[in-house]
Amino acid sequence: MRTVLGYLKPYRLRVACGVLIKFAAAVLELILPLLLAHVIDDLVPLGDMGPIWRTGGVMAAVAFGAIGCNITANRMAAWVSMEMTRTLRRDLYEQTVRLSCAQMDRFSVSSLVSRLTNDTYNVHQMVDKVQRGGIRAPMLVLGGLTLTFLLEPVLALVQLCVCTATFFTIYRVTRRGIPRYAASQAAVDTVVRIIRENASGVRVIKALGCQGRERRRFDEANAAARDRESAAGGVMAAANPTTDFLLNVGLILVVLVGALRVQEGRMASGQIVAFLSYFTLIQTATLGVSKTFLRISKGAASARRIEQVLRAPMDQPVIASEAASSAELGMQDVSFSYLGVEQDLSAASFAIRRGQTLGILGPTGSGKTTLVSLLLRLYDADEGTVWVGGADVRTRQRRELSGRFGVVFQNDTLLAGTVYENISFLRRLPREEVERAARTAQAWEFITGMPGGLDAAVELRGANLSGGQRQRLLVARALAGRPPVLVLDSADSALDYRTASALHAAVRREFPDITLVVISERIASLRRADHILVLEEGRITHQGSHEELMKHCPRYGRMARLQMGEEAV
Template structure:
């Protein structure tokens, strides 16, 4: 509920105007039965046709005013809902982009996607409907009851006898329905995750002939959504028939009482006709209110999910300045870290001077990429410290920290945009810097073979490029900003040995002042590094130059012989 208040507050002027217009239009609707009763009981008995036409014209005028104002109010309601949800979606997206990696892991990508899409859609519907029906229905209900009191208080008391039952029904069903809609959204999260996995892994699924298996798996997840939605809708569906039951019982009692009172001369036929019209209005208003509660229950569940993200406190806060005199450019000081309290990397300790190159090698899952993520402060270390130029990275603003880096990750991405825009990445770099980076990344040759050159447009995720071409574009992006620290996380695995050698020579020639950290599977990629770390199960089991590791680290030596047959690699 706080979410609605927070985002509708800046729009309160437009909201109040729209509700006022809707209120006036609804009052015009309430006048119609009253005028009809007056025509039947007072005007028609006089036999004056002019008076009949006059009051009939008043009914037509009220109807026109009601229709025009209702249309205008609905337009205003749609505008308020649109603008409120636009701000919610913007703030939610911004918040998601600033979540730490561990917070994003906690919520999960599918859940964040569904909160940004289906949940905000539910909020849009709720805000819009609450303005359109949320005012009209209560006004018709309360106004209708007041009008019936003026017509015949006795009949009103008979009708009012069923309203407490209707109110209790709405309360208990809505109380049970909100958790069910929350559970439904959780099932939608699972569905989004499954679809995302199937789309991302489509090639693997086809290659391993697992299409039927994935269809069965999707069917199970899809059935979970169906079951959750069915459960929620069954609960809320009880509202309408129960409301109809109570109100129709009331209608029956009113008809019986009306017949008796007309027969006894206690009331007039016109009053009964008007009263029945008001009863119909009240009946429809009550049904509209039940519809509001159904949608509001769904909107409230979605609002809670969105509000949870918006209220998430930043995990990676900037700490007080922690700086020491240190000639090293990058220093890992006995760093340990674990994703779920179990150490993924332990006691990582090394020093890099400006312009030096560090190579990191080890088996899959040994913690190589984790070291890179800690350096970028995507996660905070559990113990130890990481310093750049003597300053602890947790005392740096994240934007200040990240501008020092040029990075390519194992699973990096390309936008559905031109090569130039993908390399520039919104940094407004000069064209000569972009072209220079493509030359150093060995991408110039294949880019020049394209008709549009750097203006060649890529498809989503760069699917119209080969694996090696993608990696060279990503390398160009990392190099284009002339970074202080270059991080290459297994970024040359798709390059042949010749291109890989050219890349290393270009880095040595044009980026001598750049400190480079290379995570690799091939020793040839890091053989010339000033320092190499051999990682196994999150620990450094070997540290030194290639020559030193060949003499002192048996696992490193085994990898070298397996990859090269013992011959020196250029």
């Protein structure tokens, strides 16, 4: 993977052209003090206004030429930085999408959002500022010093000493500023995370009256971000006042030494004016360098954070294996841990054939969703083998594996758009397929009651729908692509028993060959499953049919009697 600055390579010709134009502008700016000295020392004593007007016209043309060159180069720099950042942000987004869930856990979603927005902006500003001032300013400094040494070496030494002190100050300030800006970006990640948590959980926060606590939590994170930004800004704030002080000291020294040289007859008065012009020009360029280094400080810290994502290795490679199984879905001695401290799933083994239904039951935190995540290869098992379609899940390409599953997760979300767009989900499915999926999911009745039917508006996260309506739309989305395997992770928790029963019956009727995985706390949703897993603390304690579990699993039998009553059981 190329570095962030490697994204400038496609635009190297335009950058080179901009550098040449900036060089021409710098040459024109450096000529002006020489022409001014010529007017004062050579033309004014003659008393002839003709040559003075002509030279003044040349100076005006040179000034306008410098302005035109700088405007042109700046427009080119702006275009290059925008296009480079657009490509960088696109690749960063694509890499973020390709990251495994384990990698996203390590980076954190809030940090990835910050890198996609704030960090790419800082890189954009760095590239733009370097092209505008980072090229022109050194040219003016080097060119000005060269000309002043040719005019008067003694005054040039004064100017060189001031420039050296200025650059040393900028170097020291920048060296201390870059680590502080990196820490500041990490603090911004925390602020973004808290904002995301509050935005997604606003209803719960208001329902429990936790606004004050969340406000304090945000204030603490915001204050930490402010303190780190203040620490970085406090270091960088020393640059401009110090360089201004050195500029003023240098001007005083140039005037004093120059006056002595004129008094001794070793230089003309026009040369002092030229030197003052050059000194102001050089110091202004030096200040531009300090501002450029400020942008580089932020941009370099952001570029390193972006490269961490771009260079993240693919930790879920496709392997070659001839091992096969007769199971459509299954596991063999699978163990897994999210953090590597304790097992979240231990020695899990089961197998179901195509067209069968797998039920999964267990308390919160028992490993139900973890088991499904391993089947989907959102994570890789630490030990054992996961079977999908009769093959090791690690031998299947990501696109092929995703095409085999239709999934409704426990905390799934809806997009801001129409009902059709939410069910089709960017797959451009025929409306007939969408309608069939909606009917099977028991959603068609309330969809037709909405203004516009399939074209009715759905707000972000389904805010204008009830919990049951959202779940039925999500089931319709999973069914619309006719997947071989359908996973329902607590997808009927907001449905009444009658609707949930009708949904499961319709799925079996309309999609008879589908392999169904149902995670639920409702025995009524699991009792007709061909194979049921009972999980506790990451272990499959019992497995079998409903009848077998009623006989051999006390917990399952107790839950069945509590939910369905003795007579129903």
